[in-house]
Amino acid sequence: MKRILVLLTIIAIIGVIASLVLNFINSGLNQESKNYVDKTIKEMITSWNPEILIKQASPQLLKDISPHKIRVSFNAFKKRYGSLQKYEGSSGQVGVNIKKERKIFTAIYSINARFKRASAVIQVQLIRNNDQWQILAFQVNPKTKP
Numbered sequence: 001m002k003r004i005l006v007l008l009t010i011i012a013i014i015g016v017i018a019s020l021v022l023n024f025i026n027s028g029l030n031q032e033s034k035n036y037v038d039k040t041i042k043e044m045i046t047s048w049n050p051e052i053l054i055k056q057a058s059p060q061l062l063k064d065i066s067p068h069k070i071r072v073s074f075n076a077f078k079k080r081y082g083s084l085q086k087y088e089g090s091s092g093q094v095g096v097n098i099k100k101e102r103k104i105f106t107a108i109y110s111i112n113a114r115f116k117r118a119s120a121v122i123q124v125q126l127i128r129n130n131d132q133w134q135i136l137a138f139q140v141n142p143k144t145k146p
Contacts, residue, residue, distance in 0.1 A: 033126055041111055059129075061136055088111070088113060092109030094106070094107045107125070110123055
């Protein structure tokens with residue numbers, strides 16, 4: 001009985017240490033991913049430049065949507081929303097998935113922005129590939145008034 005209690009205590013301590021390590025890693029990655037989103041997305045939507053998304057896209061995104069379709073979508077966004085008037089910042093966080101003993105870091109952010117013709121909420125999902133953030137998904141939705 002005593003051995004079981006010792007074993008359970010050791011397992012609990014290992015769990016707490018692992019949790020603290022992941023929280024420490026995530027806190028740094030949260031700031032890093034937020035900086036990436038605020039810089040990259042603001043630059044991208046200032047003039048609705050599709051080449052930035054194409055350059056920053058993950059292989060998974062480019063597998064799902066062609067550069068041509070990205071360019072067509074950005075032309076539509078430019079016509080619908082117009083030029084950026086105010087970037088209102090991003091909110092979101094990093095998550096970690098463990099698959100086959102490999103950590104996969106992703107992040108989800110929501111960005112509010114005001115444009116010349118309308119406001120929008122932009123949803124961005126990131127993935128960390130080879131120690132660099134890349135865009136996994138990008139979606140623009142009109143902002144609805146409450």
